Every structure is written in C-alpha cells, then in structure tokens.
Amino acid sequence: MPRFRCLPIATAIAERFRRTGADDRGNAVRTMQTDKGPCRHCLHDAAPDEPLLLGFYDLPAPRGLYWALSPIFVHAHACPAFDLADTVAPIIRGRLVSVRSYDAEGMCLYDLGAVCDGDDVEGPLLRALDDDRARTVNIHTAKPGCLLCRVERI
Numbered sequence: 710m711p712r713f714r715c716l717p718i719a720t721a722i723a724e725r726f727r728r729t730g731a732d733d734r735g736n737a738v739r740t741m742q743t744d745k746g747p748c749r750h751c752l753h754d755a756a757p758d759e760p761l762l763l764g765f766y767d768l769p770a771p772r773g774l775y776w777a778l779s780p781i782f783v784h785a786h787a788c789p790a791f792d793l794a795d796t797v798a799p800i801i802r803g804r805l806v807s808v809r810s811y812d813a814e815g816m817c818l819y820d821l822g823a824v825c826d827g828d829d830v831e832g833p834l835l836r837a838l839d840d841d842r843a844r845t846v847n848i849h850t851a852k853p854g855c856l857l858c859r860v861e862r863i
C-alpha cells in the first residue's frame with residue numbers, strides 16, 4: 710500500500726492571504742463566516758464562529774492544459790499546517806469529493822478519476838497513488854470543483 714501525505718497550501722501563501730488581503734490573482738480576499746468551510750492550510754473545517762478568507766489559489770500542479778485556479782478558504786487567523794502521514798485530511802471526510810490524477814506531462818488520467826463520498830476515498834486514492842503513471846493526485850470538492858488538497862506519495 711503506498712504511503713501518502715495530504716498537502717496543505719504553503720504557509721507563506723496562507724500568511725500572504727492574511728497579511729496583504731490579496732489572493733493569487735491580486736484580487737482582494739473576501740472575509741466570510743460559513744458553516745463548515747474547509748481551510749486549505751490546517752485541512753480542518755472551520756467552526757461556525759471562525760472567520761475564513763476566500764480567494765483564488767494558483768495550483769502548483771498540474772501545469773499545462775489542466776492547470777487551474779481554484780477558489781479556496783483559509784482561516785483568517787493563524788492555524789497550523791496539516792502535517793500527518795497516511796491520514797486522510799479531515800476536510801475530505803463528510804463531503805462528496807473528486808479524485809483527479811495527472812501524468813508527468815500534466816495530462817488527466819481519466820481512468821483513475823473517481824467521485825465518491827470522502828468517507829470512502831481510500832479506495833480510489835490508493836488506486837491512483839499505486840499507479841506509476843500518476844505524478845499528481847489532487848482531491849477536489851465534487852460539486853463546486855474547488856481544490857481540497859494535493860496528495861503526494863512518501
């Protein structure tokens with residue numbers, strides 16, 4: 710079974726959202742309070758009283774034709790970066806997710822794609838990580854399509 714790590718966005722990016730109020734497109738981030746907003750830095754859902762920042766994130770991978778910007782939430786106040794091996798990030802649980810895999814050229818590997826309940830993600834996630842063609846594996850929300858986290862082999 711492949712070992713893996715769910716990757717948060719870089720701490721420097723989360724801190725820039727908070728410090729400058731600008732997202733990866735230079736737009737002003739929006740401060741929101743929402744029920745169960747998934748923070749892409751600590752990879753936990755925010756409590757209803759925890760404000761979140763909403764802005765565009767420039768995905769580092771894949772590049773090329775399947776590159777995308779994604780709206781993301783980040784806690785408005787400092788939070789620890791998620792750092793657990795072989796653990797499905799809490800923001801994946803309890804929502805419908807899409808597992809997306811890309812090859813070394815950043816092309817989508819459709820046969821490894823899956824939409825499932827986040828509580829059942831281990832099957833499609835480990836299948837993707839076990840496939841030598843997959844160089845990038847990202848997990849998105851299945852309905853709005855926003856990035857939840859990248860996943861790397863360790």
Ligand SMILES: [Zn+2]
Nearest residue numbers: 748751784788
């Ligand atoms: Zn957070």
